[in-house]
Amino acid sequence: MIRLGYCCINLSLKDKKVNRGMIKKTFLSKGLNYCSELAEQNLIDTFDIIKWNVDNNIFVYRLSSNIFPWFSEYNLEDLPNFNNIKSTLCQIGKFILENNVRVGFHPGPFNVLASEKYQVVDNTVFEINQHSKILDMMGLPKNPYYGINIHINNSKPNKASALQRFEDNFSKLSNSSQKRLTIENDDKQSLYTPLDLIKLSNRIKEKYGCLLPVVFDNLHYSIHSDLLCPTFIVSECSKTWSDLTPLIHWSSSKKIHEDPSCLQIAHADYVYDKIVLPNGNFDVEIEAKCKDLSLLNYIKNYQNI
DNA sequence: CCAGGTCAAGGGAGT
DNA sequence: ACTCCCTTGACCTGG
Numbered sequence: 242m243i244r245l246g247y248c249c250i251n252l253s254l255k256d257k258k259v260n261r262g263m264i265k266k267t268f269l270s271k272g273l274n275y276c277s278e279l280a281e282q283n284l285i286d287t288f289d290i291i292k293w294n295v296d297n298n299i300f301v302y303r304l305s306s307n308i309f310p311w312f313s314e315y316n317l318e319d320l321p322n323f324n325n326i327k328s329t330l331c332q333i334g335k336f337i338l339e340n341n342v343r344v345g346f347h348p349g350p351f352n353v354l355a356s357e358k359y360q361v362v363d364n365t366v367f368e369i370n371q372h373s374k375i376l377d378m379m380g381l382p383k384n385p386y387y388g389i390n391i392h393i394n395n396s397k398p399n400k401a402s403a404l405q406r407f408e409d410n411f412s413k414l415s416n417s418s419q420k421r422l423t424i425e426n427d428d429k430q431s432l433y434t435p436l437d438l439i440k441l442s443n444r445i446k447e448k449y450g451c452l453l454p455v456v457f458d459n460l461h462y463s464i465h466s467d468l469l470c471p472t473f474i475v476s477e478c479s480k481t482w483s484d485l486t487p488l489i490h491w492s493s494s495k496k497i498h499e500d501p502s503c504l505q506i507a508h509a510d511y512v513y514d515k516i517v518l519p520n521g522n523f524d525v526e527i528e529a530k531c532k533d534l535s536l537l538n539y540i541k542n543y544q545n546i
Numbered sequence: 547c548c549a550g551g552t553c554a555a556g557g558g559a560g561t
Numbered sequence: 562a563c564t565c566c567c568t569t570g571a572c573c574t575g576g
Binding site: 349351 | 552553554555556557558559560
């Protein structure tokens with residue numbers, strides 16, 4: 242069975258926003274009080290979006306990493322309205338569990354666990370831990386089903402050394418982060434294919450005894466592949482998920498389908514490529530600029546799913 | 547009120 | 562050297 246979902250923003254609910262933030266100057270002048278206000282609003286709207294999803298038969302949803310503005314700069318417990326926030330998180334988590342919803346995060350490209358710079362690694366560890374704290378406060382089980390997905394995003398001076406740094410720095414993550422982390426294949430020749438990541442996953446399992454599942458992304462694979470058919474590679478990735486339903490990213494290239502002047506890696510507004518996966522259970526996050534609209538549009542075009 | 551310039555962060559690739 | 566692209570366009574100011 243395939244379940245479809247989308248990422249962060251809901252375009253059907255125009256007045257719901259999960260991304261309220263501020264520029265640095267405002268953060269410095271208004272501080273945690275204002276962060277708190279925005280976070281509370283973002284959370285309430287996140288809850289409404291998840292409820293809307295369930296009403297519309299959508300059970301997979303990527304949470305926005307911008308629910309808490311500037312959360313790389315403070316501890317969540319230090320927010321003035323932390324009690325409200327915590328109770329909202331609990332309610333959301335309860336709803337998620339009761340309705341069989343799957344949520345997860347995809348922190349931004351600035352999170353580079355394999356960086357050569359200690360400061361970058363430290364910042365990354367803190368920010369990933371912040372993400373896992375949110376999932377923990379929701380009361381969601383500590384496993385990659387409620388995951389935090391990142392790219393390796395570094396290959397200096399070569400892939401082997403970067404992978405070694407990733408493996409070493411994995412130890413710096415909190416226990417919850419270690420249990421939730423997943424890794425995704427890249428869209429650049431110098432970076433990592435699914436098979437590269439499966440090897441890394443096996444090394445992490447050997448060294449730390451935890452799963453580090455591989456999230457397969459079809460658009461990235463079309464740009465940087467293992468020269469093996471996607472369906473086969475998806476089944477290989479599935480093994481890194483043990484008995485958990487694998488997460489898949491699916492999208493189409495904007496260059497090919499909508500605007501030739503774009504780079505091939507840019508995401509299209511809608512999904513033009515039929516979702517083809519091996520038999521079995523899969524949760525698919527559609528990465529298209531038109532979000533829930535592209536999901537609904539896809540379902541309309543491919544009724545047989 | 548709104549259009550448009552600007553915006554924390556890492557890294558790779560295209561120009 | 563600069564811009565685009567990725568997680569995710571949104572914030573804020575000058576007119």
